[in-house]
């Protein structure tokens with residue numbers, strides 16, 4: 598997704614592009630959840646909005662249930678909207694303050710014409726109950742609810758059409774810490790009960806840990822590491838993931854005394870209008886070498902469910918001195934940036950291909 602940058606003035610020329618999302622590839626299995634994590638501005642929300650087709654992608658492919666949806670018209674997308682819904686970060690701004698809760702939650706039912714009018718109220722009351730709100734509050738307005746309750750209204754609205762995929766864009770970031778766990782538990786219960794797949798967007802690794810069996814870390818529009826939860830938190834290989842994790846308080850470490858060494862990132866995130874050549878993370882990476890400015894590292898599979906985009910991928914304190922040979926990447930056209938995982942991968946310690 599490239600957004601045009603305009604010059605302004607009378608001749609409003611396009612003078613550049615914000616490369617908001619470029620090189621993102623993942624799968625969200627049916628009924629499961631994938632966490633998408635990264636600093637502000639790395640393209641997480643844009644990715645979520647592309648999948649729900651709130652934005653029209655400028656390139657690439659998005660498949661839902663095997664069907665290509667990246668290029669279909671909004672009209673063709675309409676039936677699919679029932680299956681793909683979104684929960685937004687800030688319930689205070691995503692709910693219309695002039696509409697009652699009943700009107701907000703019933704709107705999708707009316708737009709998609711799925712229930713006769715006389716059955717709508719009962720369905721909305723049922724939804725309110727499912728998300729832990731009092732069905733008698735049908736006629737109240739969003740301002741009469743607390744932040745956590747408002748997010749429950751947003752969740753009920755997203756559930757109305759029984760979606761198969763929910764894109765949750767920082768669904769708890771705007772809430773009090775004490776309320777966050779309750780809303781996450783609710784989402785988890787709903788997932789189990791209705792077999793809903795989640796793309797769970799968050800800016801820190803602590804929130805997605807309990808929700809997502811698989812997590813992708815984004816930096817400046819790209820996925821830099823994606824792995825199952827145990828691998829990502831236990832043995833991250835990308836210096837950026839390692840830095841993000843070092844900022845998360847570690848309870849176990851605190852119990853046995855001592856602190857995990859904190860890795861500080863140098864400088865600011867560069868502009869996505871003119872991202873660094875080669876590896877986009879190199880300007881802030883303590884391990885960067887000459888190759889990093891020349892060659893963009895592909896997203897290389899290095900374990901059964903582990904991919905990383907770094908020439909010097911390795912566990913913290915064990916980054917290799919020499920870059921991973923380009924031949925190991927399979928050369929040009931290798932399926933490195935395909936979604937999902939292959940059944941074979943590169944074993945970094947032996948330099949050989951391994952399989953299950």
Ligand SMILES: Nc1ncnc2c1ncn2[C@@H]1O[C@H](COP(=O)(O)OP(=O)(O)OP(=O)(O)O)[C@@H](O)[C@H]1O
Pocket residue numbers: 600601615616617635636637638639640641642643644800869
């Ligand atoms: N409509 C738009 N027009 C131009 N640039 C945009 C637009 N939307 C997003 N961007 C830019 O694309 C990049 C990615 O933005 P995005 O909102 O997806 O990041 P994010 O990781 O979700 O950040 P945050 O957590 O702050 O929402 C940013 O540099 C942003 O300025």
